[in-house]
Amino acid sequence: MKFFFTTVIIFCLCPAITFAQKSGTLQGRVSDVNGNPLSGLTLQISNTNHKTQSDTGGRYRFEIQAGKYQLICSGIGYEISVREIEIHPAQRMTHDFRMKSLDQELQTVQINGKTAIQEVRETPFNVVALDARASYNTTLDLAHLLNKSSGVRIRETGGVGSDVAISLNGFTGRHVKVFIDGLPMQGFGSAFQLNNIPATMAERIEVYKGVVPIEFGADALGGVINIVTNQSANTYVDASYSYGSFNSHRTNINLNHTTKSGLSVQLSGIYNFSDNNYPVYGRIFDLDRNLLPLETQKVRRFNDKYENISFVGKIGFVGKAWADRFFIGLTAGKVDKGIQNANNLFTVFGERSSHSNMLAPTLSYDKRNLFTKRLSVRLNANYNYNSNTNIDTASRIYNWLGQSRPNRGRGEAVGTSSMTEFSNRNGSANANVSYSLDEKHSLSMNDVYTHFIRMPSSSLTAEELDETDLMRRMNIKNVLGISYRYRHSRNWNVNLFGKQYHTKAIGPENISTSNTGTSYVERTESFPAWGYGMATTYFLKDMQFKFSAEKAVRLPTEQELFGDELFEFGNLSLKPETSYNLNLGFLMNKALSEDHALYLDVNTYYRQIEDYIMRNIEQRFGTGFNTNHGRARNMGIDGELRYYYKDKIMLGATATYMDLRDKEKFRSATGTAISYTYDGRFPNVPYCFGNIDAAYYLHNLGHKGNTLNLGYALNFVGEFFLKPESFGSSEKATLPQQVYHDLIATYIMENGRYNITLEAKDFTNVRLFDNFGMEKPARVFNVKVRYFFMNRANKK
Amino acid sequence: MKIKNVLRMTSWMLGAVLIAATGCKKDKSGENEEPTLGGKFFIAASISSAGGSGATGQGTTYALSVDNMEEGETSIIGNGIEIPNTYTHFAYNGTNTVFALLYGQGNSYLATGFELDATSKLKRTGADVVFPNQFATVGAVGNYIVTSRSSRTLSNGKLGAVFYFIDYNNNNATTEKFMETENFQGTGLEAQFVGIEDAGNNEFLTGVTLTNGDPNKVYVAKLDVNLNVKAFYQDDRLSYSAGQRQGARYSQMGNADNGDTYVFSGSYSAATTKHAGALVIKKGANGFDPTYYFDIEAVAGYRFKRVFHLTEDYFFLEFYNTAGAPATAGAASQYAIVRMSTKEFKWISGFPAKEEITATSWPYANPLTGKCYVGVTTANADPVVYVVDPKTFSAKKGMVVRGATGISGLGYLSPQK
Structure with a gap:
């Protein structure tokens, strides 16, 4: 593999694509319609890596090779402006922009021009950037917005606020890491998560599949999701409320005010509530005879209320000499929810609930051109504290009909205590320094x-608790990344990087050799590991080609290292999991003519995972434990195709197919018995899915400046097996193919100031499932009203 | 009409678990009958995880039916009823129903029934039995399958035990009963029950462990199905009668075919000075037989973990691989057969070496033929059903189960009429 990588890197560095070095200068000034200079707006030259931002005086400057280009100026809250330019060798050309505010225009119809989204898409990494702004009038939370992306599936357990896990190229759980503005969200608790943050709080979501830039110091084999929150420095109000099926209410207010001196205050509030009393098919427990029939009946969920309130406040400065952006913030949140069932649908709870609070102070600092034009620095830090309480004190046993009978003791869940509390504390800090040696060479370091x-206070009864439940589990991780970027020309660049991972896990270890008692000591384990890779991209007219390769690692968790001292035994000799992955991407953004535009994005990948950490059970020891055992191989293709006709019609489709297979020949790490799942598909992983969507815009309907937007989506998930495909005959656990349709209509008034949306999700009422028969809400109706007002805050 | 029935409890453990009691005993009343035509053997084959590298979580059972377990092979590939659990205990309603019990490890505790329909096709019974307050040990008493779990906090705040009585003469309707166990029989200590052995007249014997009790004493209580304590026996020749691994408990009692109850002790406690051995409570007797004591540790050199009855007075014992008091997670994969009346002991011949065995199923004796079977899993091959001949202390290789990573239980079923 090493040889292979070396070959790949050499191959990619070698091609001597030469270009004429005759260049000219392009410069200008960006201002608002009144002539006030605008800073921080993005200027980009189409199909190149040339990109800059206007400075505090609104000025910008490029040195570019002679040729014909499109020069694009964009920024949040402003209409995009595009100029066709032709520059000759040694020519000095000036282009000034007078930017029109978007509160004069429709914000929802941004289909041309280069935005931050496209900048992300055009990096050499295998990345999908989802524009959250297009979904501001929907009731989507970030998780369900992600579900519209190619290569990504969310796996969920129920209705509003239900637990979600992201499956990225077939990897899920510990193999996929989620970041918010570049900082890990791990440990944030349930009050501020993908399943309750509304789309309006994000500007975009970046999905890095496989190879991950060093900025995300993550030991993730599957990839990284990065949520970029609204970075706008304008003054605006965005308030919305929606009401829908199953008594679901969603409220969200975002306020942003930036003074002329650069003082900026951002406040956001989220409130979500739902009864989640949607129908499911359940087996009705016979309370008199303790029998659970195999047949199911249609019932309504009755203990699944969800309530979530969160607040995000930030205060800081933008556009100062000492900082482009400096913010301190506080995120606070609270979740209260009923627990209706366990991980399957046959254990029903009538009164269990869970409650969680979180508090997270944050700090961010961003400065380009620090001391010198060549140095940029970015610092981020956050600290999360969350406390969780699970309440299970009812002395009753329930069934799906809501009937109950008294039971001994307190607690509906078998084997769990009636009230458990635990708290997590989690801190992270990220520092990034970039230095450009010259036009072509730049270095960046990230930690x-x-x-x-x-x-922990485990979810076990008193007799099952032992002294380790009072001992701390601690995990310290440091990931240092260094990357070098060589920009050969405007058409071709290459990125080489190395990552050093270091983890320290502290947890209890049983050193007793007898059975009379246990004797625990605190044990510390440290692991270093190395990863490296490269990414390169080449632009050809409207097309872009990407290639990336990486050796990535995932470090063992403290649970895997130390076990839970009950059913899981730790394995202190676990090595990190290793993934070798190759990605090849193609992107095209083509204006077919004045009226027609086409966007195509296709990615293919190959992954090989080694030393996969696998859970084993052996009866002779009577316990589960983890070993480095297992190989997996994944090949896949995912893509997105979009067509735009003027600002009237948009048609799009995403599709994902992957071939994730078990490549481990032996059943266990300790023997040579041949595995019959060798070369079989991984169970419980959807491998073929996609969606088709269409939108039609009727402009100036009813009144000038009003627009009616009609949308339709078809969603498809192919059948997949919950257990190994080849085993068993009848009553095999499968999730059938699911095809369902959504309709959405939004009426936008006064150029986006007032919005009313009607949604009908799964309007044919097809039953929807995930995981092991977990039934999700089928047909859902929502109505949403939204108010948006923006006022230009002209800095300086 | 009192249906003739044979109950055998089977127990198999996977994960961290525990077991209960009672073995494969022969159906006396059925000895002279011909095997029912159209009957099939039942195999609960399992895979230990969801399958696939890196897959985690609960294992899966593939319930198979075969005509013969003595030779040849079967497979779970494209075959078997798939159930997303691995069962830990087995119990039988004659050859009518196999009950596979799931010790939930915090999940659900339930029993799934398997039977043959009139065309000899294997199917699940119409309903599962649920044990909302869990179980830890299981046995057969009269026309009930009885499960029990101790150290439950009752609604009055006191510690107690919960029992479930599955009445298979009444469509498996199951009754839940509670019993206080603090200051048990005036000892001042809390009692925990492991093992359930039919003592006739709807009464049963159960091994008693007293919390913080004397590790140099063995206690057995006789209860009726209404949970009245009919008798309480103790003896100082053995330690308590229960195998253990953390929360798990393993039955160490068994009825011989003549109705005598053998009470074993594997001397799990490192605090005991008693050897691992056995006593007997003769059928109908009012206490331990003072003349019978079998010092098994003296002849074997090891202590044992699990005890299963095979046939007549032959028992199948699972020993720890290292001598002395067992370590909490000590490996136990040595197997011997003992004949209790004559105190004969022999390591079983024909089995794989102890280093190779990773798991065994509960031994099963077909009530219609008296033949005994046990599933054996090794690290280097597919699991195999061994045909055991207790009288020669030997076993031979029978049917291979392709694809499975273990065999949890076995049985024999006759078609429904």
Whole structure:
């Protein structure tokens, strides 16, 4: 593999694509319609890496090779402006922009021009950037917005606020890491998560599949999701409320005010509530005879209320000499929810609930051109504290009909105590320094440090608790990344990087050799590991080609290292999991003519995972434990195709197909018995899915400046097996193919100031499932009203 | 009409678990009958995880039916009823129903029934039995399958035990009963029950462990199905009668075919000075037989973990691989057969070496033929059903189960009429 990588890197560095070095200068000034200079707006030259931002005086400057280009100026809150330019060798050309505010225009119809989204898409990494702004009038939370992306599936357990896990190129759980503005969200608790943050709080979501830039110091094999929150420095109000099926209410207010002196205050509030009393098919427990029939009946969920309130406040400065952006912030949140069932649908709870609070102070600092034009610095830090309480004190046993009978003791869940509390504390800090040596060479260094500590109070009865439940579990991780970027020309660049991972896990270890008692000591384990890779991209007219390769690692968790001292035994000799991955991407953004535009993005990948950490059970020891055992191979293709006709019609489709297979020949690490799942598909992983969507815009309907937007989506998930495909005959656990349709209509008034949306999700009422028969809400109706007002805050 | 029935409890453990009691005993009343035509053997084959590298979580059972377990092979590929659990205990309603019990490890505790329909096709019974307050040990008493779990906090705040009585003469309707166990029989200590052995007249014997009790004493209580304590026996020749691994408990009692109850002790406690051995409570007797004591540790050199009855007075014992008091997670994969009346002991011949065995199923004796079977899993091959001949202390290789990573239980079923 090493040889292979070396070959790949050499191959990619070699091609001597030469270009004429005759260049000219392009410069200008960006201002608003009144002539006030605008800073921080993005200027980009189409199909190149040339990109800059206007400075505090609104000025910009490029040195570019002679040729014909499109020059694009964009920024949040402003209409995009595009100029066709032709520059000759040694020519000095000036282009000034007078930017029109978008509160004069429709914000929802941004289909041309280069935005931050496209900048992300055009990096050499295998990345999908989702524009959250297009979904501001929907009731989507970030998780469901992600579900519209190619290569990504969310796996969920139920209705509003239900637990979600992201499956990225077939990897899920510990193999996919989620970041918010570049900082890990791990440990944030349930009050501020993908399943309750509304789309309006984000500007975009970046999905890095496989190879991950060093800025995310993550030991993730599957990839990284990065949520970029609204970075706008304008003054605006965005308030919305929606009401829908199953008594679901969603409220969200975002306020942003930036003074002329650069003082900026951002406030956001989220409130979500739902009864989640949607129908499911359940087996009705016979309370008199303790029997659970195999047949199911249609019932309504009755203990699944969800309530979430969160607040995000930030205060800081923008556009100062000492900082482009400096913010301190506080995120606070609270979740209260009923627990209706366990991980399957046959255990029903009538009164269990869970409650969680979180508090997270944050700090961010961003400065380009620090001391010198060549140095940029970015610092981020956050600290999360969350406390969780699970309440299970009812002395009753329930069935799906809501009937109950008294039971001994307190607690509906078998084997769990009636009230458990635990808290997590989690801190992370990220520092990034970039230095450009010259036009072609730049270096960047990134370090992410995370610190996690949990004082567990396990969900076990008193007789099953032991002294280790009072011992700390701690995990410290540091990921240092260094990357070098060589920009050969405007058409071709290459990125080489190395990552050093270091983890320290502290947890209890049983050193007793007898059975009379246990004797625990605190044990510390440290692991270093190395990863490296490269990414390159080449632009050809409207097309872009990408190639990236990486050796990535995932470090063992403290649970895998130390076990839970009950059913899981730790394995202190675990090695990190290793993934070798190759990605090849193609992107095209083509204006076919004045009226027609086409966007195509296709990615293919190959992954090989080694030393996969696998859970084993052996009866002779009577316990589960983890070993480095297992190989997996994944090949896949995912893509997105979009067509735009003027600002009237948009048609799009995403599709994902992957071939994730078990490549481990032996059943266990300790023997040579041949595995019959060798070369079989991984169970419980959807491998073929996609969606088709269409939107039609009727402009100036009813009144000038009003627009009616009609949307339709078809969603498809192919059948997949919950257990190994080849085993078993009848009553095999499968999730059938699911095809369902959504309709959405939004009426936008006064150029986006007032919006009313009607949604009908799964309007044919097809039953929807995930995981092991977990039934999700089928047909859902929502109505949403939204108010948006923006006022230009002209800095300086 | 009192249906003739044979109950055998089977127990198999996977994960961290525990077991209960009672073995494969022969159906006396059925000895002279011909095997029912159209009957099939039942195999609960399992895979230990969801399958696939890196897959985690609960294992899966593939319930198979075969005509013969003595030779040849079967497979779970494209075959078997798939159930997303691995069962830990087995119990039988004659050859009518196999009950596979799931010790939930915090999940659900339930029993799934398997039977043959009139065309000899294997199917699940119409309903599962649920044990909302869990179980830890299981046995057969009269026309009930009885499960029990101790150290439950009752609604009055006191510690107690919960029992479930599955009445298979009444469509498996199951009754839940509670019993206080603090200051048990005036000892001042809390009692925990492991093992359930039919003592006739709807009464049963159960091994008693007293919390913080004397590790140099063995206690057995006789209860009726209404949970009245009919008798309480103790003896100082053995330690308590229960195998253990953390929360798990393993039955160490068994009825011989003549109705005598053998009470074993594997001397799990490192605090005991008693050897691992066995006593007997003769059928109908009012206490331990003072003349019978079998010092098994003296002849074997090891202590044992699990005890299963095979046939007549032959028992199948699972020993720890290292001598002395067992370590909490000590490996136990040595197997011997003992004949209790004559105190004969022999390591079983024909089995794989102890280093190779990773798991065994509960031994099963077909009530219609008296033949005994046990599933054996090794690290280097597919699991195999061994045909055991207790009288020669030997076993031979029978049917291979392709694809499975273990065999949890076995049985024999006759078609429904």
